[in-house]
Amino acid sequence: MHALTKIEEIIQGVLSGDRRNIAKAITTIENNTAETQKLISSIYPHTGKAHIIGITGPGGSGKSTLIEKIIRKYRQRGKTVGVIAVDPTSPFTGGAFLGDRIRMQELSTDQGVFIRSMATRNYRGGIAKATKDAVKVLDAAGKDIVIVETVGAGQSEVEIIKVAKTIVVIFAPGLGDEIQAIKAGMMEIADIFVVNKADRENANKAIMDIQAMLQLNNKEKTWKKPVLKTTALTGEGVPQLIERIEEHKHFLERQLEHKRSREKAEAELIEAIKEKVATSMIEKLKREGKFEEFLKKILKKEMDPTSAAEKLLNEKFRNKV
Amino acid sequence: MFNKEKINEITKERERWENTTLPKWMGNRPERKNEFRNHSDTLIKRVYTPEDIKDLDYMRDLGFPGEYPFTRGVHATMYRGRLWTMRQFSGYGTAEQTNQRFKYLLKEGETGLSIAFDYPSIRGYDPDHPFSKGEVGVCGVAVASLKDMEVLFDGIPLDKVTTSMTINGPAAMLLAMYIAVGDKQGVPREKLGGTMQNDVLKEFFAQKLIIFPPKPSIKLVTDIVEYCTKHVPRWNPISISGYHIREAGANAVQELAFTLYDGITYVESCLERGMKVDDFAPRLSFFFAAHNDFFEEIAKFRAARRIWAKTMKERFHAKNPRSLWMRMHVQTAGFTLTAQQPLNNITRVTIQALTAILAGTQSLHTNSFDEALALPSEEAVRIALRTQQIIAHESGAADTIDPLAGSYYIEYLTNEMEKRAMEYFQKLDDMGGAIPAIEKGFFQKEIADSAYKYQREVDEKKRILVGVNDYTTEEERPIKVLRVNPKVEEEQVARLQKLKRQRDNRKVKEVLEKLHYATEEDENLMPVIIDAVKAYATIGEICDVLRKIYGEYKELIVI
Amino acid sequence: MQNERKIRVLIAKPGLDSHDRGAKIIARALRDAGMEVIYTGLRQTPEQIVETALQEDVDVIGLSILSGAHRTLFPRITELLKQKDLTDVLVVAGGIIPEEDVPEMKELGIKEIFGPGTPTDKIVQFVLENIPKRT
Numbered sequence A: 001m002h003a004l005t006k007i008e009e010i011i012q013g014v015l016s017g018d019r020r021n022i023a024k025a026i027t028t029i030e031n032n033t034a035e036t037q038k039l040i041s042s043i044y045p046h047t048g049k050a051h052i053i054g055i056t057g058p059g060g061s062g063k064s065t066l067i068e069k070i071i072r073k074y075r076q077r078g079k080t081v082g083v084i085a086v087d088p089t090s091p092f093t094g095g096a097f098l099g100d101r102i103r104m105q106e107l108s109t110d111q112g113v114f115i116r117s118m119a120t121r122n123y124r125g126g127i128a129k130a131t132k133d134a135v136k137v138l139d140a141a142g143k144d145i146v147i148v149e150t151v152g153a154g155q156s157e158v159e160i161i162k163v164a165k166t167i168v169v170i171f172a173p174g175l176g177d178e179i180q181a182i183k184a185g186m187m188e189i190a191d192i193f194v195v196n197k198a199d200r201e202n203a204n205k206a207i208m209d210i211q212a213m214l215q216l217n218n219k220e221k222t223w224k225k226p227v228l229k230t231t232a233l234t235g236e237g238v239p240q241l242i243e244r245i246e247e248h249k250h251f252l253e254r255q256l257e258h259k260r261s262r263e264k265a266e267a268e269l270i271e272a273i274k275e276k277v278a279t280s281m282i283e284k285l286k287r288e289g290k291f292e293e294f295l296k297k298i299l300k301k302e303m304d305p306t307s308a309a310e311k312l313l314n315e316k317f318r319n320k321v
Numbered sequence B: 001m002f003n004k005e006k007i008n009e010i011t012k013e014r015e016r017w018e019n020t021t022l023p024k025w026m027g028n029r030p031e032r033k034n035e036f037r038n039h040s041d042t043l044i045k046r047v048y049t050p051e052d053i054k055d056l057d058y059m060r061d062l063g064f065p066g067e068y069p070f071t072r073g074v075h076a077t078m079y080r081g082r083l084w085t086m087r088q089f090s091g092y093g094t095a096e097q098t099n100q101r102f103k104y105l106l107k108e109g110e111t112g113l114s115i116a117f118d119y120p121s122i123r124g125y126d127p128d129h130p131f132s133k134g135e136v137g138v139c140g141v142a143v144a145s146l147k148d149m150e151v152l153f154d155g156i157p158l159d160k161v162t163t164s165m166t167i168n169g170p171a172a173m174l175l176a177m178y179i180a181v182g183d184k185q186g187v188p189r190e191k192l193g194g195t196m197q198n199d200v201l202k203e204f205f206a207q208k209l210i211i212f213p214p215k216p217s218i219k220l221v222t223d224i225v226e227y228c229t230k231h232v233p234r235w236n237p238i239s240i241s242g243y244h245i246r247e248a249g250a251n252a253v254q255e256l257a258f259t260l261y262d263g264i265t266y267v268e269s270c271l272e273r274g275m276k277v278d279d280f281a282p283r284l285s286f287f288f289a290a291h292n293d294f295f296e297e298i299a300k301f302r303a304a305r306r307i308w309a310k311t312m313k314e315r316f317h318a319k320n321p322r323s324l325w326m327r328m329h330v331q332t333a334g335f336t337l338t339a340q341q342p343l344n345n346i347t348r349v350t351i352q353a354l355t356a357i358l359a360g361t362q363s364l365h366t367n368s369f370d371e372a373l374a375l376p377s378e379e380a381v382r383i384a385l386r387t388q389q390i391i392a393h394e395s396g397a398a399d400t401i402d403p404l405a406g407s408y409y410i411e412y413l414t415n416e417m418e419k420r421a422m423e424y425f426q427k428l429d430d431m432g433g434a435i436p437a438i439e440k441g442f443f444q445k446e447i448a449d450s451a452y453k454y455q456r457e458v459d460e461k462k463r464i465l466v467g468v469n470d471y472t473t474e475e476e477r478p479i480k481v482l483r484v485n486p487k488v489e490e491e492q493v494a495r496l497q498k499l500k501r502q503r504d505n506r507k508v509k510e511v512l513e514k515l516h517y518a519t520e521e522d523e524n525l526m527p528v529i530i531d532a533v534k535a536y537a538t539i540g541e542i543c544d545v546l547r548k549i550y551g552e553y554k555e556l557i558v559i
Numbered sequence C: 001m002q003n004e005r006k007i008r009v010l011i012a013k014p015g016l017d018s019h020d021r022g023a024k025i026i027a028r029a030l031r032d033a034g035m036e037v038i039y040t041g042l043r044q045t046p047e048q049i050v051e052t053a054l055q056e057d058v059d060v061i062g063l064s065i066l067s068g069a070h071r072t073l074f075p076r077i078t079e080l081l082k083q084k085d086l087t088d089v090l091v092v093a094g095g096i097i098p099e100e101d102v103p104e105m106k107e108l109g110i111k112e113i114f115g116p117g118t119p120t121d122k123i124v125q126f127v128l129e130n131i132p133k134r135t
Helices: A006-015 A019-031 A036-046 A063-076 A100-107 A126-140 A155-161 A184-189 A203-217 A238-254 A257-287 A290-299 A305-320 B004-019 B021-028 B058-062 B095-107 B119-123 B146-152 B171-185 B201-207 B214-231 B243-247 B252-272 B277-283 B294-315 B344-358 B378-394 B408-431 B434-440 B442-459 B487-502 B505-520 B526-534 B539-550 C021-032 C046-055 C070-083 C099-108 C120-130
Strands: A051-057 A081-087 A096-098 A113-119 A145-151 A166-171 A192-195 A227-229 B085-090 B112-115 B162-165 B193-196 B238-241 B284-290 B327-332 B363-365 C008-012 C036-039 C060-065 C090-095 C112-114
Touching: A006 A019, A006 A036, A006 A126, A019 A036, A019 A113, A019 A126, A019 C046, A036 A126, A051 A063, A051 A155, A051 A238, A063 A081, A063 A100, A063 A145, A063 A238, A081 A096, A081 A100, A081 A126, A096 A113, A096 C021, A100 A113, A100 C046, A113 A126, A113 C036, A113 C046, A126 A145, A126 A155, A145 A155, A155 A184, A166 A184, A166 A238, A192 A203, A192 A238, A203 A227, A227 A238, A257 A290, A257 A305, A290 A305, B004 B021, B058 B408, B085 B095, B085 B162, B085 B327, B085 B378, B095 B112, B095 B146, B095 B378, B146 B171, B146 B487, B162 B171, B171 B193, B171 B214, B171 B526, B171 B539, B193 B238, B201 B214, B201 B243, B201 B252, B201 B434, B201 B442, B214 B238, B214 B252, B214 B277, B214 B526, B214 B539, B238 B243, B238 B252, B243 B252, B243 B284, B252 B277, B252 B284, B252 B294, B252 B408, B252 B434, B252 B442, B277 B284, B284 B294, B284 B344, B294 B327, B294 B344, B294 B408, B327 B344, B344 B363, B344 B378, B408 B434, B408 B442, B434 B442, B442 C021, B442 C120, B505 B526, B505 B539, B526 B539, C008 C021, C008 C046, C021 C036, C021 C060, C021 C090, C021 C120, C046 C060, C046 C070, C060 C070, C070 C090, C070 C099, C090 C120, C099 C112, C112 C120
Parallel strands: A051 A145, A051 A166, A081 A113, A081 A145, A096 C036, A166 A192, A192 A227, B085 B112, B085 B363, B112 B162, B162 B193, B238 B284, B284 B327, B327 B363, C008 C036, C008 C060, C060 C090, C090 C112
Antiparallel strands: none
């Protein structure tokens, strides 16, 4: 029996739920080392059991406080929970301030909860892929629930949240045009809407506003998107929210899960192929000097980039044949 | 105040001066910086003239001491009648040790007491709570129950002193204990004098010693104001604080604006409760920092008085002149103390103390030179006290009122700070008030940005801190600092256990249940809390009842 | 092809001390230097700090404390780090820690103590130069 390599140790650790190795595994994914692919392929067969919940909402919505309550409720029911909290990397400095776990800190010592903060960085393959892979780690490690938290403002956040099976969007009344602040794409893919800080005066108005929007947009006629009220500070409304999440989970299992899973897997495969093809093609063209040749033409304005790409690829494929 | 023609004349002359005399000097001796700005980003001119205050109207903008708009002082005789209270913030270790320190300071000439509590007490935890490990008596006095309070004031008659308590979350409990001690000493409640910090709003974005969420926190503050207005009329139930806002990194304008706006918020809360403004406003008090920028600080204090007077008159229609007074306590800025070459701090504190005195503070604490290293030693705190006494008796600063009035620079700065503070008021009003602003992280961002800017200036040597980034010395003589006996924690825990054995635990249980009920019914909690402390319920036990109902609060972080 | 490695730092305030001006400035400076900074807010227990360091797989822990309780809290933190096999993490501290306590703290495994007045750049530089070597 040979001694385990570092990555094998990590893989084994993940599959047995060891926290140190879960952390190292996620770091491996973040750093996209030579071992990352081995890690993912090893754990992939063990994924698919966790229910993945995406939770997003504008700053000030009380999202983090609500997530803390949600985790507690799941823990009361004996479920284990993993959390990935995503925050933006500064485009200027490359650094990031990861402060989401502050509201969940009391749960950090609960051995049934694993919280990890991730920055969007400048991932090859995008943050969405890195998040997806980190979720796979928590899934394979045996977590019953995996929560992905983002601030729902940008396009990439829409992509991140698509990793989830149930998507919850949280608002708070009186923050301004919060409904407008959420990307249009997010409104459509969301499965459950929550108005937090429901003890505020304009809570009911916020609920009506969202319901009005849903009337116009509700395409998926089979799952009626609920609009719920919560007060995260006291925990009011949280059991009902969990119920709805569970309902949605069962709905998926019964109806569309197969279709969604297929759609998701297809999207992932296409992305992976695109990534691999583009990477290897560009590397080749650079090695052969063709890349530089055509780049010079573009700079001299002899050719636009799209035509250059077409020419390069036509040449490549003609040679193959 | 100035003749228009005269102003034009001066302008002409100034322009001449700038074109003829000045360039000669600029050639030989260029100015040290391209631009002189203070930390609040106010551009500081080379010289100020009547032009800068040409619209100043003496009666409208300054008036006389003791009269609206109180710019020159809240009392007609100020220090000629009575010097400011010399009130040194003190406390460490056990109640006995602090009682000794109080007596020492009173003997050395301080004229008011001020209690520094330890973190567990401030946070509402008993000494045996897991969070209290390592913290008991370390940065203030450990007070867990009425028993400790009784020891703290042993031999100190409460009708002969006034006491300030820096306490916020458990303010009601500490006030109740003070009242109970007074009761025991036979001092009528109407005679008890002092101040409770009890300013929860600034906790949310500056000092961060929060226990409960915003709504119940403000409710407790209002309970105390209401109770004191009726039963302890000499007590200042709130000390609306800017000191901590400044220490957290705000500049002088922000300190001024945010503090006063917090004051506005408290007034609104009391009015919502049904109180009449003239019933409680006379007892609202304020607490500011005194920093190094000499003139800016003086202008800040004067502007504060004027803004508050106008606000109480115009926004809240107060009629009682005492409702328009801003009475303040000032503490020299802790943040400016350096660990390097600590004796330099004596100089800093002197400059800072002078700003507060020249601007007419009612009460003053001067920091000790060793406080960047530890709690003050006896020698250090004596020097701090002597600093105030020297200014009082040897400098002439206390012999006339508002001596810097009329200075073109001071009046310009006072106006400027008032203007900028009012701009903040408008912004905050537009946001819907202090609480929405706190939730949006507005104060926090302003403070964090200001703090970061200051640090960058120091790192880049654009701002010189003597002994720290310039004029440094390699050889530093180590100074002896105060160390709190680590046995204090053991002692306090043992004391607590003894108390719990000796008291009537059935009574404690009963009164805590009453408290639970009263909290749920949203009653004014002061009476039942007084009963609870008299039964020797501990701070932790009382806070736990409230925590169960109100929940706990986590601060919003903005870096 | 590898992503760029980012330095991950945990800034923690152990105990009841609520003075966070310095901690926040350091957090911001480290972020501006390109690091990923996890700040867990006030009132952290040693257990929470170490568990967070583990989950976040940090390279550095920065402890900020001004209350004087470091003599109780720091030994507990370093002990837990040993137990959890996190001894390769760089641990630094700042705040009000008297000169005479510094040797004791360093013995525990805290690599450097940054007292009041330390230039921010010095701290950033120290972190950059002393992060653990990891593949």
